[in-house]
Amino acid sequence: MNRHELDTLIAPHSLSTPMIERALLLTDNRPSAAAWRLFAVRALGLAGMAAMGAGLIFFVAANWQSMSVIERFALVQILLLLALGVAWWKARSNFTPNQGIFPGALILATLVSGALLALFGQTYQTGADVHELFFIWALLALPFALAAMSGALWAVWACILNIGLVLYTGMHGPGDFVWALFDRWGINKPTMLMLPFIVNLVGAVLAHFATTTRYAKAAPHWLSRLLLSFAFAYGIMACMLVIQPQFNWDRIGIMTAQNYGVFAVFALICAAIAYYTLRQKRDVYPLALIAASFLVLSTTYIMVHFLPRDIGGLFLLAMWLIAASTTLGFVLMHYVKAWRGNSVVST
Amino acid sequence: MTMNRYELLNALQLPLPDERAELAAAKQVERPWYISFMLGASGWLAGIFLLVFIGVLFFQPNAPSVMMIACAVLIAAAWGLYKMDSAGAFVSQLALALSVAGQASLVVAVAQLQPGYAWPAFSAFLLELLLVFIMPNALHRMLSALFASAALAAAVHYGLFTSSRSYNYDLSAIAPQTLSYAIAAWAISWLPVAALVYWLIRYEARWMARGWQVIARPALSGLIVGLSFATLISHPFESFNWSMRNLTDNGWLALWPFLSVIAAIGGIAAGFALKSRRLMGVCLIGALLHVSHFYYALGTSLLIKSLIMLAMGALLLLVAYYLHTTKPQGTSA
Numbered sequence: 001m002n003r004h005e006l007d008t009l010i011a012p013h014s015l016s017t018p019m020i021e022r023a024l025l026l027t028d029n030r031p032s033a034a035a036w037r038l039f040a041v042r043a044l045g046l047a048g049m050a051a052m053g054a055g056l057i058f059f060v061a062a063n064w065q066s067m068s069v070i071e072r073f074a075l076v077q078i079l080l081l082l083a084l085g086v087a088w089w090k091a092r093s094n095f096t097p098n099q100g101i102f103p104g105a106l107i108l109a110t111l112v113s114g115a116l117l118a119l120f121g122q123t124y125q126t127g128a129d130v131h132e133l134f135f136i137w138a139l140l141a142l143p144f145a146l147a148a149m150s151g152a153l154w155a156v157w158a159c160i161l162n163i164g165l166v167l168y169t170g171m172h173g174p175g176d177f178v179w180a181l182f183d184r185w186g187i188n189k190p191t192m193l194m195l196p197f198i199v200n201l202v203g204a205v206l207a208h209f210a211t212t213t214r215y216a217k218a219a220p221h222w223l224s225r226l227l228l229s230f231a232f233a234y235g236i237m238a239c240m241l242v243i244q245p246q247f248n249w250d251r252i253g254i255m256t257a258q259n260y261g262v263f264a265v266f267a268l269i270c271a272a273i274a275y276y277t278l279r280q281k282r283d284v285y286p287l288a289l290i291a292a293s294f295l296v297l298s299t300t301y302i303m304v305h306f307l308p309r310d311i312g313g314l315f316l317l318a319m320w321l322i323a324a325s326t327t328l329g330f331v332l333m334h335y336v337k338a339w340r341g342n343s344v345v346s347t
Numbered sequence: 348m349t350m351n352r353y354e355l356l357n358a359l360q361l362p363l364p365d366e367r368a369e370l371a372a373a374k375q376v377e378r379p380w381y382i383s384f385m386l387g388a389s390g391w392l393a394g395i396f397l398l399v400f401i402g403v404l405f406f407q408p409n410a411p412s413v414m415m416i417a418c419a420v421l422i423a424a425a426w427g428l429y430k431m432d433s434a435g436a437f438v439s440q441l442a443l444a445l446s447v448a449g450q451a452s453l454v455v456a457v458a459q460l461q462p463g464y465a466w467p468a469f470s471a472f473l474l475e476l477l478l479v480f481i482m483p484n485a486l487h488r489m490l491s492a493l494f495a496s497a498a499l500a501a502a503v504h505y506g507l508f509t510s511s512r513s514y515n516y517d518l519s520a521i522a523p524q525t526l527s528y529a530i531a532a533w534a535i536s537w538l539p540v541a542a543l544v545y546w547l548i549r550y551e552a553r554w555m556a557r558g559w560q561v562i563a564r565p566a567l568s569g570l571i572v573g574l575s576f577a578t579l580i581s582h583p584f585e586s587f588n589w590s591m592r593n594l595t596d597n598g599w600l601a602l603w604p605f606l607s608v609i610a611a612i613g614g615i616a617a618g619f620a621l622k623s624r625r626l627m628g629v630c631l632i633g634a635l636l637h638v639s640h641f642y643y644a645l646g647t648s649l650l651i652k653s654l655i656m657l658a659m660g661a662l663l664l665l666v667a668y669y670l671h672t673t674k675p676q677g678t679s680a
Contacts, residue, residue: 001355003621004377007560009355020552026358029622039619041671047612047634048663054638055656061642062649222628288381295389314400318393322440325389329382329440337376 001027046152049104052079053111060115060122069123076116083109087147103150110141110156134164151220158203158223162230165196169234190262193238200231201269225285232289235266236296243300266293281339284332291328298324380625383486390440391490394447401448414456421449422478429483443487450474465506468581472498485565492569493577500536500581504603507532526602533606536581537574541613544570548620571618571626575611575633578603579640604641605655608634 001009006027010020024030031039056079060072067075087105114137121133138161145157169192204227210219242259270290277286302320307313401417425446428438450471457470475495479488507528547554547567554563611634618626641652 002377003564007555007564010555011558011560015556017552017556020555022358023355024552026355031619031622036619037670039616041667043612043615043619044663044667044670048660048665048667050638051656051660051663053660054642055653055658055660058642058649058653058656062653284379285381288379288385292385295385299392311400311403314396314403318396318400318444321389321393321396322444325386325393326440329386332382333376333378336379336382340376 001029003029045101046104046107049083049108050111053108053115056112057115057118060119072119072123073116076112076119080109080112080116083112091147103148103153106144106148106150107153107156110144110153110160113137113140113144114160129167131164131167134160134167138164149215149218151218151223154207154218154223155226158200158227158230162196162200165199165234169193169196188258190238190241191258193234193241194262194265197231197234197238197266200227200234204228204231221283225283228286228289232293235269236293238262239266239293239297240300243297244304284335284339287335288332291332295321295324295328378486380629383489386440387443387486387490390443390486391447393440393444395451397444398448398451402452411456411459414452414459418449418452418456421445421452425449426482429487439484439486442484446478446482446487450478463505465502468498468501468505472502479566479569480562485561488562488565489569489572492566493573494580496540496570496573497577497580499540500577503532503536504582529602530606533603536578537606537610540570540573540577541610544574544613544617548617567621568623568626571614571621572629572633574614574617575607575630575637578607578610579633579636604637605652608637608641611637 006023006029010023015023056076060076083105087102087109090102090105117133117137117140138157141157141160145153148154169189204224207219207224207227210216211221211224239262242262270293273286274290277283299317299321302313302317306316398421401421402414422445425442428442428445431438453474454467454471458467461467472495475491475498478491479495482488482491544567547563547570554560611630614630614633615627618624618630638656641656642649
């Protein structure tokens with residue numbers, strides 16, 4: 001019983017403070033002293049390792065001139081070895097993968113390997129694009145993510161990969177080598193954005209189905225939600241670029257069929273997700289993402305096609321936003337109420 | 348051990364609910380955070396569009412008095428709509444949009460009377476504080492509490508470190524950007540919010556017994572989100588300056604994002620106290636954003652920032668190790 005249900009339950013009874021205190025304890029809404037202690041150990045341990053990792057990245061990025069190249073590399077590599085050593089020690093002594101220190105050490109190793117890569121690029125001027133560095137970082141960190149069996153590390157890994165994907169698909173324009181390659185094949189910007197959409201979607205599907213396997217600890221429910229959110233962010237952006245053609249670089253005429261294709265693929269995948277979610281009757285979140293996509297894209301359409309004509313477009317937009325969000329909220333809440341007994345996810 | 352509602356009513360020796368009460372309870376389902384987010388974001392955006400439409404169509408936007416009247420009328424209309432049909436989703440969204448338009452009107456009016464960020468931010472703080480108490484809607488109260496904390500931080504930040512009629516940091520400001528002033532200003536902005544969050548959690552049973560949960564519950568959520576996000580919201584032109592253009596040297600104000608990481612960690616602890624994973628998740632995202640903001644904030648060298656982060660990391664690990672290895676008082680060996 002959560003606090004909202006407790007509020008509703010006790011409202012008609014005019015309970016005294018001690019009785020409510022007791023109700024909070026009986027419904028497990030107050031962490032015990034032992035729970036606080038465990039939380040503090042885990043939170044402080046993870047925050048400490050994250051701060052060390054971030055501090056090291058800052059340190060390398062500061063490009064401290066008084067250090068020689070050897071010293072800089074030695075420093076970063078020693079920290080990487082230390083992090084891996086702690087992980088190895090925890091793995092050998094007491095292998096309970098989802099406990100704080102083991103994945104925490106591997107998260108630190110992941111961050112440090114990125115710092116090492118940045119230092120390498122900075123020192124030797126490899127000429128690599130930034131997105132290449134992030135992809136190599138993701139590749140180097142993959143064994144850590146596989147070993148840790150931790151949703152937190154998979155989330156960090158997904159963020160690294162997505163930064164690479166954003167740089168790869170978002171930063172290139174006419175004149176870049178990669179763009180020239182895609183342009184020769186006639187692939188436009190919205191279609192390019194469907195690549196990270198599909199990558200994240202596949203990740204979300206894998207994470208979702210892993211929850212019922214022996215890898216469940218590595219794939220908590222929030223991980224599939226996170227990856228699905230990433231996927232929808234790219235999908236919405238791709239469709240917005242289709243609606244707003246001036247952002248669509250050149251060769252608009254040739255690209256029209258592709259734009260329809262992007263819309264059709266996105267719509268079909270939304271329909272498939274909606275069908276699966278409605279059959280499963282467990283988590284409303286995917287439906288909420290579809291609803292948000294509809295809201296954003298329809299609002300963009302009205303902005304592009306009605307707003308420039310007259311000031312009345314602003315009123316239309318405001319009314320549309322209110323009406324559409326209300327209706328969608330109403331429908332989503334209907335499913336929240338209907339499925340609340342089946343849900344395995346904390347809303 | 349946890350109890351369901353019937354076991355709890357038995358344990359507290361309270362009468363079991365009748366069929367009507369059961370039906371009413373079945374309808375009362377907490378709205379998930381992502382639906383609240385969608386509704387809140389849509390309401391805010393609609394409010395801005397509505398404000399521009401009304402401003403252009405009916406008023407001269409350059410007249411502060413007219414904007415203030417618009418503020419009063421729009422907020423009164425929002426309050427009336429909430430009162431009239433608090434359960435109606437459409438009406439609630441319309442009311443939120445009208446209220447946002449009203450709040451923006453006040454900020455614009457004060458900005459016309461007093462150029463600079465500080466006075467508009469302070470007026471927004473007062474208005475949001477008032478709205479926490481008077482607006483009969485949980486989502487609105489939560490948003491008002493969040494923006495009240497952001498407005499307070501903005502008022503202190505710009506009030507102390509920019510001159511009264513300027514949008515930039517300058518030498519004629521009340522306080523120089525020294526370490527002591529930066530920490531003091533941060534404390535003025537955040538200690539009241541942190542203290543209020545602590546008080547609301549510590550004395551939760553007391554205010555629940557007085558029936559304050561209608562106001563206190565959403566306000567508490569808004570304040571906890573504020574602890575982790577309001578620094579970013581309070582000076583958005585610096586926090587989200589991804590292009591790195593027009594960055595100015597903030598002196599020791601560069602420490603604010605670092606201090607805000609600590610506030611966000613406090614928010615995570617508050618979320619844990621309320622056993623709310625969503626609040627913990629939101630505060631974690633806030634903490635990560637502050638770390639990246641700290642990296643980009645000018646004023647202190649990256650070397651000093653890295654040493655601060657390394658020292659903090661070492662300290663946190665030591666405390667964690669100490670807690671892990673020592674037995675709590677009262678436990679036998």
